[in-house]
Amino acid sequence: MADDVLRLENLVTEIASDQATVRVVDGVSVSVRRGRTLGLVGESGSGKSLTCLSILGLLPAGGRVASGRILFRGEDLAGMSQRNLSRYRGTGIGTILQDPMTSLNPLLTIGDQIGEVFRYHHGISSAAERRRRAVAVMEQVRIPAAAERLNAYPHQFSGGMRQRIAIAMSIAADPGLIIADEPTTALDVTIRLQILQLLRDIQRERGTAILLVTHDLHAVARFCDDVAVMYAGRIVEQGPVAEVFARPAHPYTVGLVAAVPRIAVIPERLATIPGQPPRPGESVQGCAFAPRCARASAGCLPASPAPRSIAPGRSVACIAPHLLAEAAE
Ligand SMILES: Nc1ncnc2c1ncn2[C@@H]1O[C@H](COP(=O)(O)OP(=O)(O)OP(=O)(O)O)[C@@H](O)[C@H]1O
Numbered sequence: 001m002a003d004d005v006l007r008l009e010n011l012v013t014e015i016a017s018d019q020a021t022v023r024v025v026d027g028v029s030v031s032v033r034r035g036r037t038l039g040l041v042g043e044s045g046s047g048k049s050l051t052c053l054s055i056l057g058l059l060p061a062g063g064r065v066a067s068g069r070i071l072f073r074g075e076d077l078a079g080m081s082q083r084n085l086s087r088y089r090g091t092g093i094g095t096i097l098q099d100p101m102t103s104l105n106p107l108l109t110i111g112d113q114i115g116e117v118f119r120y121h122h123g124i125s126s127a128a129e130r131r132r133r134a135v136a137v138m139e140q141v142r143i144p145a146a147a148e149r150l151n152a153y154p155h156q157f158s159g160g161m162r163q164r165i166a167i168a169m170s171i172a173a174d175p176g177l178i179i180a181d182e183p184t185t186a187l188d189v190t191i192r193l194q195i196l197q198l199l200r201d202i203q204r205e206r207g208t209a210i211l212l213v214t215h216d217l218h219a220v221a222r223f224c225d226d227v228a229v230m231y232a233g234r235i236v237e238q239g240p241v242a243e244v245f246a247r248p249a250h251p252y253t254v255g256l257v258a259a260v261p262r263i264a265v266i267p268e269r270l271a272t273i274p275g276q277p278p279r280p281g282e283s284v285q286g287c288a289f290a291p292r293c294a295r296a297s298a299g300c301l302p303a304s305p306a307p308r309s310i311a312p313g314r315s316v317a318c319i320a321p322h323l324l325a326e327a328a329e
């Protein structure tokens with residue numbers, strides 16, 4: 001679609017080690033539109049972070065995008081040189097990670113760090129102007145007494161304030177897309193909501209597209225427009241949050257949603273997902289969720305089901321999804 005800021009088309013990412021090559025992202029196709037937030041959810045190890053790192057060109061050693069396209073504003077980042085990619089990182093695409101200290105330098109003052117973003121990305125050579133802009137962006141992320149705190153170091157701030165500083169550094173470059181991988185997991189509940197609300201406010205002001213990775217389905221329900229559910233490297237279901245949570249179609253989504261009180265009304269017998277996902281590199285025949293699925297049949301074994309459309313903007317990769325009418329009963 002025209003206002004897709006990010007579009008992944010059949011993204012396949014592999015990590016090679018001495019023993020084997022493991023396909024950690026297996027044909028992911030999702031889009032994030034301007035001014036919209038896509039929530040990416042799924043069990044630990046399903047490939048959410050490696051999807052993000054593929055987009056950023058920051059895969060761990062041995063990792064590579066094996067096929068597919070990573071379209072950012074229509075330009076394919078897959079296979080782009082590190083030198084060209086680094087132009088996009090920061091400027092076009094901002095990142096916010098679970099531990100803000102990974103993006104902050106403990107030895108530099110906050111003012112110097114945020115100022116550096118304005119120097120590097122906007123070419124602002126005047127130190128006074130950089131400080132002025134740093135204060136403005138700190139005020140935007142609601143850091144109290146911003147001007148007085150320019151000379152403070154990261155360790156002098158609380159975890160929630162540090163995450164605000166990381167967000168300030170991200171938005172200082174005015175990115176079109178923010179990738180936030182569990183940005184609030186390390187924070188306590190009230191601070192979490194404030195940070196997510198802050199991201200939402202920034203998005204409203206600037207039209208930023210956001211890819212939000214989280215385990216918190218309440219946060220998805222409240223702050224995301226669309227949701228993509230990942231299982232064993234694949235997107236098993238996606239669509240508008242309200243519709244997916246009210247009437248989940250993939251048996252895995254049904255289990256995920258049922259495990260969270262008050263998001264949807266799901267019969268109690270479906271409320272847990274037994275078993276474990278496949279181990280990385282374990283060979284799986286057919287649908288990877290079938291061994292854990294109450295609806296599985298012989299039809300699930302021949303091939304992993306491809307996503308298919310079940311309603312406008314909704315797709316599910318299952319040969320026997322909960323039909324929308326059935327799930328609503
Ligand atoms: N450096 C690495 N080398 C080999 N395999 C890796 C590496 N990093 C991750 N993996 C494997 O890739 C799979 C996907 O990992 P990823 O970190 O993307 O999961 P995730 O969905 O982000 O999980 P979590 O919710 O725990 O953050 C996992 O099975 C993991 O074991």
Ligand SMILES: [Mg+2]
Pocket residue numbers: 048049050181
């Ligand atoms: Mg992760």
